[in-house]
Amino acid sequence: MFLDDLIIVKHQGKQFIKDLTKASLPEIFRGIPQISDKAINAQELIDFCPTAAILLNKNKLAIDLGKCAFCGDCQMQFPNKITFTNQYKMATNNRDSLMVYQGESKEIKVEASLIRKEIQSIFNRSLKLRQVSAGGDNGNELELGACGNVNFDMGRYGIEFTASPRHADGIVVTGPITENMVEALQIAFEAVPEPRLFILVGVDAISGGIFAESTALKRDFLNKVHIDLYVPGNPIHPLTFINGILELTRKKYRR
Amino acid sequence: MKAQNQYIKLKNGSPILTADIPVLSYNDFRVQTIKLLLDFDKAHCSNYFAIPKGIGFQLIVIIAADVNHDFLVFSHQLLSIETALESLTQDHFAFHIFEREIHENFNIQFLNHPWLKPVRFAHNRADQSKQIANYPFYHFDSTEMHEVSVGPIHAGIIEPGHFKFSCHGETVKHLEIQLGWQHRGIETLMLHKKTDLQRTLLAESITADSAIAHTLAFVTAMESLSQIKVDANLNLERTIALELERLAIHTGDLCGMCTDVAYQLGSSVFNALRTPIINFTQRWCGNRFGKGLIRIGGTHYPLKEGLKSDLILVLNEFESRFVEMAEKTFNIPSVIKRFDGIGIISKINVGLLGCVGMVAKTVGYKRDIRLSHPFGYYKTVEFEPKTCISGDVMARGFLRYQEALQSIQLIKTMLELHKSELVSSKPDYKVVLNPNSICVSATEGWRGEIIHTALTDQNGQLEWYKIKDPSMHNWKALELSLRNIEISDFPINNKSYDLSYSGHDL
Numbered sequence: 202m203f204l205d206d207l208i209i210v211k212h213q214g215k216q217f218i219k220d221l222t223k224a225s226l227p228e229i230f231r232g233i234p235q236i237s238d239k240a241i242n243a244q245e246l247i248d249f250c251p252t253a254a255i256l257l258n259k260n261k262l263a264i265d266l267g268k269c270a271f272c273g274d275c276q277m278q279f280p281n282k283i284t285f286t287n288q289y290k291m292a293t294n295n296r297d298s299l300m301v302y303q304g305e306s307k308e309i310k311v312e313a314s315l316i317r318k319e320i321q322s323i324f325n326r327s328l329k330l331r332q333v334s335a336g337g338d339n340g341n342e343l344e345l346g347a348c349g350n351v352n353f354d355m356g357r358y359g360i361e362f363t364a365s366p367r368h369a370d371g372i373v374v375t376g377p378i379t380e381n382m383v384e385a386l387q388i389a390f391e392a393v394p395e396p397r398l399f400i401l402v403g404v405d406a407i408s409g410g411i412f413a414e415s416t417a418l419k420r421d422f423l424n425k426v427h428i429d430l431y432v433p434g435n436p437i438h439p440l441t442f443i444n445g446i447l448e449l450t451r452k453k454y455r456r
Numbered sequence: 457m458k459a460q461n462q463y464i465k466l467k468n469g470s471p472i473l474t475a476d477i478p479v480l481s482y483n484d485f486r487v488q489t490i491k492l493l494l495d496f497d498k499a500h501c502s503n504y505f506a507i508p509k510g511i512g513f514q515l516i517v518i519i520a521a522d523v524n525h526d527f528l529v530f531s532h533q534l535l536s537i538e539t540a541l542e543s544l545t546q547d548h549f550a551f552h553i554f555e556r557e558i559h560e561n562f563n564i565q566f567l568n569h570p571w572l573k574p575v576r577f578a579h580n581r582a583d584q585s586k587q588i589a590n591y592p593f594y595h596f597d598s599t600e601m602h603e604v605s606v607g608p609i610h611a612g613i614i615e616p617g618h619f620k621f622s623c624h625g626e627t628v629k630h631l632e633i634q635l636g637w638q639h640r641g642i643e644t645l646m647l648h649k650k651t652d653l654q655r656t657l658l659a660e661s662i663t664a665d666s667a668i669a670h671t672l673a674f675v676t677a678m679e680s681l682s683q684i685k686v687d688a689n690l691n692l693e694r695t696i697a698l699e700l701e702r703l704a705i706h707t708g709d710l711c712g713m714c715t716d717v718a719y720q721l722g723s724s725v726f727n728a729l730r731t732p733i734i735n736f737t738q739r740w741c742g743n744r745f746g747k748g749l750i751r752i753g754g755t756h757y758p759l760k761e762g763l764k765s766d767l768i769l770v771l772n773e774f775e776s777r778f779v780e781m782a783e784k785t786f787n788i789p790s791v792i793k794r795f796d797g798i799g800i801i802s803k804i805n806v807g808l809l810g811c812v813g814m815v816a817k818t819v820g821y822k823r824d825i826r827l828s829h830p831f832g833y834y835k836t837v838e839f840e841p842k843t844c845i846s847g848d849v850m851a852r853g854f855l856r857y858q859e860a861l862q863s864i865q866l867i868k869t870m871l872e873l874h875k876s877e878l879v880s881s882k883p884d885y886k887v888v889l890n891p892n893s894i895c896v897s898a899t900e901g902w903r904g905e906i907i908h909t910a911l912t913d914q915n916g917q918l919e920w921y922k923i924k925d926p927s928m929h930n931w932k933a934l935e936l937s938l939r940n941i942e943i944s945d946f947p948i949n950n951k952s953y954d955l956s957y958s959g960h961d962l
C-alpha cells in the first residue's frame with residue numbers, strides 16, 4: 202500500500218516552481234500593457250473599453266490598471282496601438298503607478314518610500330493573511346488558494362492564509378465590496394490586531410471593475426483604511442500576488 | 457383541445473416573439489404547471505420569474521421537457537399587486553425559491569407558501585426595510601437544542617454565506633443557509649450597460665469557476681436574437697473550452713474533498729493536476745479561467761494546430777496521473793469511511809426540489825442539458841450523461857471522476873473533428889437584436905444547467921435579462937443532506953456540492 206503511494210509520487214514528479222521571482226508566463230498572458238504612438242481615433246478606443254480604464258491625459262492615452270479588466274479586447278480591436286506584455290509583476294502600493302501612459306514601457310513595483318515602517322520589521326519572516334470575499338466571483342479566490350498549492354507553494358516564505366482574523370496580520374479583499382458584505386468586512390478588519398495590512402486583490406476590489414456603478418456596492422469603507430497593496434488582474438495571477446507580497450514585506454525582493 | 461396545449465415549445469437558443477407566449481388565467485396556469493411536472497423523469501422547472509408589464513406583471517414559467525428537447529413556456533398576467541396568488545410551492549416544492557425571489561423583488565404575494573423569506577436581499581428589493589443582518593432564521597423552541605452559526609465569512613478562501621445549524625448534541629436536525637452577501641446587481645447591470653462587450657464581461661463575472669458556461673449561454677442568446685450563425689468549428693472550440701472548464705473544476709473539487717477528509721496525497725496530487733489544464737487554457741487565451749475566449753459571433757483566439765497538439769499532450773499526461781490517483785482515492789478505506797453513506801440526498805427529495813446537474817445525476821436522473829436540450833457540438837452527437845445512485849458524498853466525488861474522464865474523451869473526439877485551417881470570424885461588438893422577442897439559452901456547466909433568458913423591447917433593446925445558475929435549485933439539497941448527520945460532516949458535504957454563492961446572489 203505504501204508502495205503505491207510512492208509510485209504515485211514518482212509519477213507526479215516535481216511540480217513546484219523553483220524560483221517564483223523569475224518564473225515566466227506565456228506571451229499571450231495579459232500583464233502590463235504598452236500603448237504605442239500609432240495614430241488612431243482616441244475617442245473610439247476610450248468608448249470601446251468596457252470598464253472605462255482608458256483615458257486621455259494631456260493628449261496622451263493611458264490605461265488605468267486599477268480599472269482594467271484585462272479582457273484584451275482593445276489590443277485585438279486596435280492592434281499595434283495596445284499590446285499587452287506578459288509582465289506579471291504589477292502589484293504596487295502606489296495607486297497612481299497603476300497608470301500606464303502612451304509610449305512608456307512601464308515598470309510597476311512596490312515603492313519602498315511608501316511602506317509603513319512597522320510592516321517591514323514585523324512581517325518580514327512570517328505573514329498570516331485573512332481573505333475576505335466581498336462580492337468576488339470566485340476567480341481571485343481560487344487563485345489565492347492556488348498560491349499555497351504545490352506549484353506555487355507560497356508557504357515556503359512563511360506566508361499563509363489563516364482562518365481567524367485574530368490570528369491574521371492583514372486582510373486581503375476580493376470582490377467589488379457589496380453593500381451586503383461591507384459590515385462583515387469591517388468587523389473582520391477590526392478583529393485583526395495592529396499593525397495590520399490591507400490588500401486589494403483584483404480589479405473588482407481596486408475599482409469596482411465592471412460593477413463600478415452598481416448601486417448594490419458600498420465602497421466608502423475604503424476611504425477609512427490605509428491600503429497597503431493593490432494587486433491588479435481579473436483574476437490576479439498567483440505570481441503577481443506572491444511577488445507583490447514579497448516586495449512589500451521583504452527588502453531583498455524589492456526591485 | 458385548447459386546455460391541453462396552452463404553452464409554446466421553444467428550442468434551446470431559438471428566439472420567438474414574446475407575444476406568442478400564451479397567457480393563462482392563474483388557475484389554468486397553476487393547474488397546467490403542476491400537471492406538466494408530475495413525472496420527475498420527464499420534466500422539471502428551469503426558471504420562473506416575473507417581469508413588470510403594463511400596470512402589473514407577467515409571470516413566465518420555463519419548464520424543461522427533458523425527453524424531447526423542448527422548453528415549454530407559458531405565462532400569467534398579474535394585473536394588480538393587490539391580488540394574492542395561491543403558491544405553486546404547496547403543490548410542487550421546486551418553486552419555493554422562485555416564488556421567494558419574485559416576492560422579494562416585487563412584493564407579489566403568494567398564499568400558503570411555507571416561508572416567503574428573502575433570497576438575496578437584492579439592492580432593488582421591494583421591501584428595503586428588510587436587512588441582511590436580520591434574516592428570519594428558523595428557530596427551535598427547545599431547551600435541548602442548540603444553534604451553531606457559521607459565516608458569512610468562512611474559515612477558508614471561499615465566498616461568503618451564513619449557515620445556521622440547529623443541533624441536538626452533535627447531530628444536525630436542521631440547517632438553514634442564508635445567501636445574498638455576494639449580490640452585485642448583475643441582472644440590473646445587464647440592462648443598464650451600453651455595450652455588448654460590457655455585457656459579455658458581466659457574464660464572465662457571474663461566477664468565474666463557470667465563466668465559460670455562463671458566457672456561452674449569454675453569447676448564444678445574443679447570437680440567436682441577432683440571427684448570427686456560428687460555424688461548426690467555432691462551436692467545437694467553445695465546447696472544448698466548456699469541457700476543459702468541467703475537467704479543471706472537477707479535479708480541483710476532488711482535491712478539496714481529499715483535503716476535507718485529511719487525505720494529503722490526494723489533496724496534493726489533484727491540486728497539482730488542475731494546474732496543467734488551466735495553464736493550457738491560459739496558453740490558449742491568456743487567462744486561466746478562459747476569460748476573453750468566448751465572444752459574440754466569433755473569436756480572437758482560434759485553436760491553432762500547435763495548441764491542439766499541445767492539448768493532446770496535456771490530456772494524455774493528465775489522464776494517466778489522474779486515473780491512478782482517483783483509483784487510489786476511491787479505494788482507500790480512510791476515504792471510503794468518510795465518503796460512503798454520508799450526506800445522502802434521496803431521489804424523491806431531489807425530484808421534489810427540482811435539483812439539476814450533478815445533484816440530479818448523483819441519484820440517477822439523467823438531467824443534463826447536453827442530452828435534453830443539446831447546444832453546439834452536442835446537437836450532432838448522442839450524449840449519455842454519467843449517473844450514480846447513492847446521492848451521498850461518495851456519489852458526488854465519484855461522479856466528478858467519471859465526468860472528468862468523459863470530458864477528456866469528448867475533447868479528444870472534438871479535436872479530431874476540428875479543422876485548424878478553417879478561420880472563424882472575429883467577434884461582433886455591435887449586434888442588432890430582434891425586437892419584441894424572447895430567447896432561452898441553456899448550457900450545461902459543471903454544476904448543472906445554466907439558463908439565460910433574454911427579452912427585447914420594440915426597439916430591440918434588452919428589456920429583461922434573467923440568469924439562473926444551477927445553485928439556485930441545489931442549495932436546498934445541501935441543507936437536507938445535513939439532516940441527522942454529525943455536524944463534523946458538514947465541511948466534506950459542503951465541498952462535495954461546491955455550490956456557487958456568486959452565481960446564486962448575482
Ligand code: SF4
Nearest residue numbers: 250269270272273275
Ligand atoms: S484590456 Fe483593459 S483597457 Fe483594454 S479594453 Fe479590456 S478592460 Fe479596457
